[in-house]
Amino acid sequence: MKTAIVPTRAENYPEWYQQVIKAADLAENSEVRGCMVIKPWGYTIWENIQKNLDEMFKDTGHVNAYFPLFIPKSYFEKEAEHVEGFAKECAVVTHSRLEDDGNGGLKPAGKLTEELIVRPTSETIIGASFSKWVNSYRDLPLLVNQWANVVRWEMRTRLFLRTAEFLWQEGHTVHESKKCALEETFKMLDVYAEFAEKYLAMPVIKGEKTASERFPGALQTFSIEAMMQDKKALQSGTSHFLGQNFAKASNIKFQSKEGKEELAWTTSWGVSTRLIGALIMAHSDDDGLVLPPKIAPKHIAIIPIYRDDEQRKIVMNFIDEMVTKIKEQRYDEKKIRFEIDDRDLRGGEKIWNWIKKGVPIRLEIGARDIENNSVFMGRRDKAAKDKTSLNVDEFINSLPNILDEIQNNIFQKALKFRRDNTFKIDDKAEFYKFFTAKNNNEIHGGFANSHWCGSSACEEKIKDDLKVTIRNIPQDAKKEDGNCICCGNKSKKRVIFAKAY
């Protein structure tokens, strides 16, 4: 059978991923090394992610603000672990001007007295502001978010998953107690999990990161982890309890009710354009992108089918009438997003175009449909050739239901995939076998729910042997006596082991 994407997932998963992005026109590599150009179809997905998440942030009491792209080196140096974690991947601005180099080119001039770092994350620069903003317990909690770009100078990059510059959102909050800060950390982890499952239709596991995977400078890091279709894990969002480390570094202090000067407690949390990569790998198939309706740039692609100008008029009139009614419908409390594709291309080509772009609903409308006052509908959650004829009014009235159904089907499918590929493994040999491919391109492994004694030596050993890491310690893990999958020592609970992006 011919697939729209070559190679298929089974043949070569990484190449398939690239081809899906290309076929859906989501993004392309830029001339600038490691950076990507996000094209309109991809960027609209990001806008829809932003819109919905932003609303969730506002609903939990957060406000948006914007802080500088440049961080003075001295700010950055204040938190030792933070420096250690990010130092190797920072872009540094050293000059402020360009001068003629005498060879027809330019050379940097105007050396800065203090070098500036292009933010890889903004804890330190936001902390500098926060220290001024926070004086009293009455100023707390301070709940701020910013939508921004950040730069991390990565060696190996992949569109959406890892690029030198990426777009994200970083929340930064200040609290008067450890308890309040921890509550915030968990609250935002919950927001991320809810967003991933409700909007991206992507089931995630909430849990705590081990020490080795912790955000540099954090006391505790929590993540949501999703399973991709190659059975690898993708960290899709993180929420950090920063304790008083950054408050100390940035001098964020307040006077308590009792009149005592106290060091504040902070959190930070973020998701990035990586979510688009997650979306692609969680749902797409060998015919291209599959988008959950809630974040799809368009819900419906309407494809008029006609032979000549006369027919065209009739078809377009019919569509115009239908569209007026579609405009009155609402899905997820928002307008229905549709596009009439009247490009001068062959019908089949257009249809495949929209399949590859992942549009949830395709409508083909030609003379036959007009005769019956019906539409010919294809759904992206079904096979490409599985199409049904529906009465126009019936279609329009059930539109929100159809979209809900697609959203839900996509989620259930991803959930089933994760269930089918998650195993409790208690035997070391079995564990090693589980994570060893029989041949090169084979998709293997999955999530191993196994016991871990808590030692970083065991974690390291597994990583060296199998390239498998502890994705997180699930929040809902029950207390259970067992033996560490690596050393056999006593363990109190199971963690998620998997290969990861």
Next chain:
RNA sequence: CGGGAUGUAGCCUAGUUCGGCUUAGGGCGCCGCAUUUGGGAUGCGGAGAUCGGAGGUUCGAAUCCUCUCAUCCCGACCA
């Protein structure tokens, strides 16, 4: 930052070993016309390349030499 490789049109690529038979050939894509049109069309025609850059050897260089720039792959690192 270590090891390997490659640069020919928007993309993929032939030619490079052994310099001349090439006005640098083909495919995809693009443009035009015709026939088509309810599942990725076909035919004909057309535009598009100073062969990564600089220098050299030669009657003659995509091809040989020197330098240079860029990119990719494999390792260490990572949302």
